[in-house]
Amino acid sequence: MKAFLIDVARCNGCMNCQIACKDEHCGTDWLPYAAEQPLTGQFWCKVEERVRGTVPKTRITYIPQIGGQSDALAAAAGDAAVQRDDGLMYLDPEKAKGRKDLCEFEGVYWNEELQIPQTCTGCAHLLDDGWEVPRCVDSCPTKALRFGDVAELDLEGAEQLIAGSRIWYRNLPKRFVTGCVVDFDEREVVIGADVKLVSASGNTVAEQKTDEFGDFMFDQVEPAAYQVIYQAPGKDARTYDADATQVDVNIGDVPAA
Numbered sequence: 001m002k003a004f005l006i007d008v009a010r011c012n013g014c015m016n017c018q019i020a021c022k023d024e025h026c027g028t029d030w031l032p033y034a035a036e037q038p039l040t041g042q043f044w045c046k047v048e049e050r051v052r053g054t055v056p057k058t059r060i061t062y063i064p065q066i067g068g069q070s071d072a073l074a075a076a077a078g079d080a081a082v083q084r085d086d087g088l089m090y091l092d093p094e095k096a097k098g099r100k101d102l103c104e105f106e107g108v109y110w111n112e113e114l115q116i117p118q119t120c121t122g123c124a125h126l127l128d129d130g131w132e133v134p135r136c137v138d139s140c141p142t143k144a145l146r147f148g149d150v151a152e153l154d155l156e157g158a159e160q161l162i163a164g165s166r167i168w169y170r171n172l173p174k175r176f177v178t179g180c181v182v183d184f185d186e187r188e189v190v191i192g193a194d195v196k197l198v199s200a201s202g203n204t205v206a207e208q209k210t211d212e213f214g215d216f217m218f219d220q221v222e223p224a225a226y227q228v229i230y231q232a233p234g235k236d237a238r239t240y241d242a243d244a245t246q247v248d249v250n251i252g253d254v255p256a257a
Ligand code: SF4
Pocket: 020, 021, 022, 024, 044, 045, 066, 067, 119, 120, 121, 122, 123, 134, 135, 136, 137
């Protein structure tokens, strides 16, 4: 069984994978595996750019997404889906004719001219021609994209965005809570303040000291409502709410006392 493993922490957003997929499939058909992809409108491999936090404490995360390749799509497509022995699947361009209903699945696009749904084929035409990995994986300079046998990829702890898909992820972004402790009287940041991130049930999730810029950053914490409790040296402790349920939180510059 083959699968893709995407390490989000290694992805720098270069878009090589997205471009390589286009280069492979636009202007060329690979029948019987795939009809030609239109020049615009379809992204069988798509790199999502996610901007998190607020200025000046922002992070940009790139999340490559590969369409199709799920049990649910294969089941809905019926005999319009070709299930390969290696575990990958693709939509048969002939048998899928007219199946616009399949475009309700993530990463499946409608080709108006040909009247077919289209999505990632796993580059089955290349694999059957002796390639060890598809074009998108071959083009990735950072090894953020990997492809191989499930056993060799070691998927323990990896996650899926779509249950039952062949696409697995590591290091998907969770939430961060950040801020800066400032002594406004001294017009200086506070280095070495104790900062705790505390859950709604009162448990300390993480603790750290502010760095040389007065900053603290609790990264990759679970989406939840927290309190930030900090104490500058020689000052009383102060508490701020940080609701990271929906978004990353920058509580900004907070006073030392
Ligand atoms: S496996 Fe091939 S078709 Fe699928 S996203 Fe990668 S390059 Fe595109």
